[in-house]
Amino acid sequence: QVQLVESGGGVVQPGGSLRLSCAASGFTFSTYGFHWVRQAPGKGLEWVSFIRYDGFNKYYVDSVKGRFTISRDNSKSTLYLEMSSLRADDTAVYYCAKDSAPWEQGIYYFDYWGQGTLVTVSS
């Protein structure tokens, strides 16, 4: 069965850095695009970033451009989010989410989500 397990969250000071990971299993990781979605405490969902199945196309929400970098290692079936220059408003639960169709030919809805990892930016 499909499993997505995020890790790497924690408490970091403003201006600091953190790397999140999402370990995938139960399907052919290298054929699917992936997303990061975050949810601030008590707030709604915000899409953060996307990476194509082969890592060549990447997209970001404006608020994280230049600060966050999405990447993947298909040999390890793992997705990453490198976050730097962190701010208080980056505090959220970060979810990885899988595209619903392989071999990206467009944009798809998300069919599986991880359980999330909490990032707290605070001094």
Added chain:
Amino acid sequence: AIQLTQSPSSLSASVGDRVTITCRPSQGISSALAWYQQKPGKAPKVLIYDVSILDSGVPSRFSGSGSGTDFTLTISSLQPEDFATYYCQQFNSYPITFGQGTRLEIK
């Protein structure tokens, strides 16, 4: 970015009620609309995609409809396990966006 306006933002209803949640995009999104259910402390779960297609295993009391800039999620007869927060999502273009959510509470 395409904005999605969901209404209502919260809703109180009873078991057995029929409820409708609306999602209005700020511009056309073709049929690239999905609905997710989220329970406290859990990840969202897809219910409906491409406006009206039920995901595998989703009860038939859930349905989706709409076109253009007016979409709806309907639950025909509320069950206790349906009390949750619901989000619409557009995947027509980047940045992908979500509605602000509708919290469905027990009356």
